[in-house]
Amino acid sequence: MSLTPEDVQSLIAAFEASEWDEMTLSVDGTQLALSRSGRPPAGAAAPAAPPSTAPETVVVGQSGAAAGAIGGSRGTGGAAPPAPPSPDTTATLGDGTAEGALRITAPSVGLFWRSPQPGAPHFVDVGQTVGPDDTVCIVEVMKLMNHVQAGIAGVVRSVEVENGAMVEHGQVLFVLDRAS
Amino acid sequence: MSLTPEDVQSLIAAFEASEWDEMTLSVDGTQLALSRSGRPPAGAAAPAAPPSTAPETVVVGQSGAAAGAIGGSRGTGGAAPPAPPSPDTTATLGDGTAEGALRITAPSVGLFWRSPQPGAPHFVDVGQTVGPDDTVCIVEVMKLMNHVQAGIAGVVRSVEVENGAMVEHGQVLFVLDRAS
Amino acid sequence: MTLRQVLVANRGEIAVRVVRACADEGLRSVVAVSEADRVSRAALVADRAVCIGPASATDSYLDIGRVVAAALGTGCDAVHPGYGFLAERPELAEACAEHGLVFIGPSADAIRRGGDKAVARELAESLGIPVGEGSATLADAVQARAVADGIGYPVVLKAAAGGGGRGMVRVDSGEQVSEAFARATHEARQAFGDGRMYLERFITRARHVEVQVLADRHGGIVHLGERDCSTQRRYQKLIEEAPARAVPEDIRRDLCAAAVELCRALDYVGAGTVEFVVDVDRGIWSFLEVNTRVQVEHPVTEMVTGIDIVRAQLTIAGGDKLPVQQSDVVLRGHAVEVRVNAEDPRQDFAPAPGLVSRWVEPVGGGLRIDTHVFGGYRIPPHYDSLLAKVIAHGPDREAALDRLDRGLAHLVVEGVPTTAELLRAVLGAPDFRAEHHHTRWIEQEFLPEWRGAPAA
């Protein structure tokens, strides 16, 4: 037995009517995962697009797992799936959109600087390939210059913040494409 | 594939953590139904036991239905499963406990009278068999005497309210056993 | 005859409001709820809730017998009807009296005479209060035509038993009178069980101004100033303010005096409101109707006077004298109320019951929120769509409007659509800020523009 399209529809409806943030259902090889991020910070006029309140990921597919694991959890934050632990000056990673994009996010509130000092070349530019240990920017907290490392390999697709702007903790700074 | 005990436990935990009132899950012949009644009226010192806030029914068993129907709903009231529509002076029926008990509930707020007039014999007593059209009591609303009919056939197991007491709409007046 | 325990015969925000006033006065409160309102905020905050019937209001909130039975069965000594439902039904006042319960409102006689529009209009006329260019009760369509021709078109046919915009038909020319009269009479008979009609000149740019009155059982009577409720959609008030700053002060003074005079003539007891229409273009006014209950918009008056109207209802019903004399009533600043409804203004204001998955109220800044909603509350489909009244007070109208805008911006509602964004747009509209609006401004001018369509 597997989930019918009607089952999936009713599950999605039930999920949307609920206050849950996440729901995964695996039945006989069919897996259904629903997740919704939390509300973005209120009133924040953040430069980067806030996480959507609509379901972010809806995946229905065949999974190798045979056991029917059913779970639900409700988170408060708009956090991405668990990322590997990282030191303070290394960016948190989050899986991006379905096209395989990666994001480098701010490890702290602070000012975003693309160069080691005014007038110097940028740490990275769009189109550039970076490795996990490469410094991609500085987030300055009260004269303390935190060098942010990419944490992952990829090609810079876009820079999401203006040089010198304030960034919040967790705000997306760079979007990268997976290195092919 | 069927639900394992672990699955059931995690489902119950998820349900209890949620604000849902009802949840039914049928997977490949295994059916799980969870329901929880709404909060009882606050501060009500009603003579009858208020519905519990803990899950009222947890049934796990083999069902004939093959389709995996999964649904969730969230009600506000502590209502019993939908009853057939009934005229104003006929009691609402609710399926009772697992032992096949039936309940006759008050069709209105009012005063509960077991006899047609003071000193007269009771309409019904414990142990008596009643038919759907038999009058079982009066609920008086400001001198208006509403004759309450059983609405169902059965044997009176208990009378839940003292003669002359005020009853609320929906309050259980009699518990009946199914006529065998 | 001090009260001890009050049955609240209503639901929604006004039921919560009455429970609050009871608690403030040290009285116990019992809320009569329908089955759909068992898990309502009013039921949770009251000392007790009692279920009186099914969700259908006919068999619960509108059933006088059940309400009285609930009051008697729970040992209450008084009944507060709120607004709507049974609030203006003289039969409830009579049933209460019959069973030894205090009805928190005026006498059945005052409700009857004040509530019948034709009778109230005749009473006003006898007191020399302007009633507009209109008629007494019309015998038939022929008389209607003659009166309308005399007034000049457009005119409006109104049901004697109507109110709140119900039972009104606009007539633009003499040829339409006959058919309109037949239709309006039929509709009024259907809706109110009373087909009597009268007619009035139709005012193009009208302001709806009403005066709050409080009267005790000892002959004491005061007014608490007036409210401007001109921001309406389909005769339903959206925004209410106090005082009515756009109306010249001499007119406001006259309105307040007329309201007191009229209520005195009705032997009025409790909180009541006298409504007037002010013709903006011609600078004249006339009596509209009496509302023999607390109004939805009473908080704006409370905020500018500092007088708690619902507590006053309770103390008056308990036999106390008025808490203030007329000279004690001093207006301070300006207050504005908006009604936030669970409606989708982009879908022709379709009501949208459902689960309110998140509800967070703004704090501070001269705001007051009167509501029955909480996070996790499921709005039942059986009743009206009012979610909350957001009220702001400020030193002047501009400050109050700015504070209200902040309040609406920070009212977090998830799960149902609301009219909050629409209301913010109204609060920001130049015509509204400049007080150029009138009772049909929302429909005729604001909404067409807001929808992005050219004005009709």
Next chain:
Amino acid sequence: MTLRQVLVANRGEIAVRVVRACADEGLRSVVAVSEADRVSRAALVADRAVCIGPASATDSYLDIGRVVAAALGTGCDAVHPGYGFLAERPELAEACAEHGLVFIGPSADAIRRGGDKAVARELAESLGIPVGEGSATLADAVQARAVADGIGYPVVLKAAAGGGGRGMVRVDSGEQVSEAFARATHEARQAFGDGRMYLERFITRARHVEVQVLADRHGGIVHLGERDCSTQRRYQKLIEEAPARAVPEDIRRDLCAAAVELCRALDYVGAGTVEFVVDVDRGIWSFLEVNTRVQVEHPVTEMVTGIDIVRAQLTIAGGDKLPVQQSDVVLRGHAVEVRVNAEDPRQDFAPAPGLVSRWVEPVGGGLRIDTHVFGGYRIPPHYDSLLAKVIAHGPDREAALDRLDRGLAHLVVEGVPTTAELLRAVLGAPDFRAEHHHTRWIEQEFLPEWRGAPAA
């Protein structure tokens, strides 16, 4: 130097409280939140929220650099630290000054001198304020033994840098001194980075009384009367009242005068509290410590004085003179506050974070609820367990307690266990009603009985 926009460097109910005061004063507010508090009530009600770091307080609420960066980056001109976290860290006051931000609190110097218990104690002594039978900073265990022998046992060893019950060790006999001193010094060094100790006589039946002080930048200073915070469990306050009715009036007058004198000597600016211990049996009192911030229990003082302490903090920080003189401060009635925590009192008060599936607050009846909780809020496991402060005001203590009991009975919380029922039991306990309780009454007398076990 009028303020325009305030960074609220805190979370929970106090962050909401500060946002409210800002709105009341017409100031914009920005709340600095950790990742765990993005969807918090403070974030929702503030004009803006800015995420400064991960859930761990060390990298968010306790990080001075991030707080200052957030204030500067969002264009704030002032920082309100609330209570706890950075509130009594002189380094934050210094960092603010360095970056042109107004720190809403006293100077770094006043925080340092007031917050160091040994220094404050010496200052008090120099002013002739009783400091109890105790010592200055102790050099070593030998000196401790000599001083303790002089006072008589039991005594209590206290960390100079401690506070709020932390860093205290009771010593019952001379033989215990050496080992206790070593342990206490070690623990104090670990907890506060400062191992200096002093000691005091241990009072068996002590009442904790504190005086609220307000001081401006122009030399103006007043007290707002005192609070009795004797109902504690493990040195954590459960219930606070104003005024301290059980303490004789002459002592209360002396405490208030001493508090003003001490704050004047500290060149104190803003809202501060001076804590005292009153020995019930001997009728004497002594200075305990200075808290250089707004207290959790400030609302009881607000309710009996009508003075908004948090708004006063804002206006004082903006350079205004005090809103009142001492003669304007009049106490009216009695107010009591309870702290409702998400803890299970049947499981040794284990904190219970989780989803609050339903949250409905009581209305009316002299109640005030200070909270950050709403239905659907998930209490993060990273911070304290305070859900709400429920405060009641009444004409006298008995009325206030009855109103508070009604408030707790109607506070609907589903999803997490709370201490509400326990608090109701305390409010109803004859010893508490008769004011026979003291700072260890809850642990020694009330709880053993409440648990159904024989008293220890």
